[in-house]
Amino acid sequence: MNRSYFFVRHGRAVYQERGFRRSAHPPDTDWPLAPTGHAQARAVVSPLLRFGVTRVVSSDLERAKQTASPLASLGSLPYEHRWPALNEIAPWKLRDPGKRRPEWWHGVRVATAMRRHLRGQPVHGVRLPQLEAQMRGVLAELDRLDEPRVAVVGHGYWILLCAMLLRGQPRKRWVDNCSITRIDADGRGDYRVVSFARPCHRV
DSSP states (O other), rough: OOOOEEEEOOOBBBGGSTOOOOSSSTTTOOOOOOHHHHHHHHHHHHHHHHHHEEEEEOOOSSEEEEEEHHHHHTOOOOOEEEEEEEEOOOGGGGGGGOOOOOHHHHHHHHHHHHHHHHOOOOOOOOOOOOOOOOHHHHHHHTTTSSSSEEEEEHHHHHHHHHHHHBOOOOOOOOOTTEEEEEEEOOOOOEEEEEEEEHHHGGG
16 A cells, blocks of 8 residues: 545534524535634644645535645645535435435435445445445546545545445544545555544544
């Protein structure tokens, strides 16, 4: 393994603030960071620079770009944010239409389906092959970059499901804002999760 990718969930967004009613806004709103999120984005810079990160990529959603920008600026690193394949995954879009349920319910169902899929068990009503292809496509694109240590700023559910696909998986848990997941790669399609969703102050 001669490459390392450090997946970072974006900082706290305005819709995560206490008392905020996300349902009162269009579902495709491109949310910016809350003040707490901006502070988290600054706090994650030092750990990532200690890891030797020399390039930054992110999803093209505002909260990811605002999280990645301090790292790119303070570290004087090249930065690309035109990676729509890293954009947030809406779990309800991966399931066949059915009864209206809360988003967390769909999230649990898709994660359970992913676990069954990886065990070779049949899965119905969840579009996992496209999702797996999307995630492996991002990893392959990272392999093609010249820089071997890359910070990848994206979204929690994406990071969780991607980690489920790979070997060396630690126990899965909630992906907190600005936590770091390290995935090592050999550049030829072999990947291993080294650490999962570690708070930036503990790495």
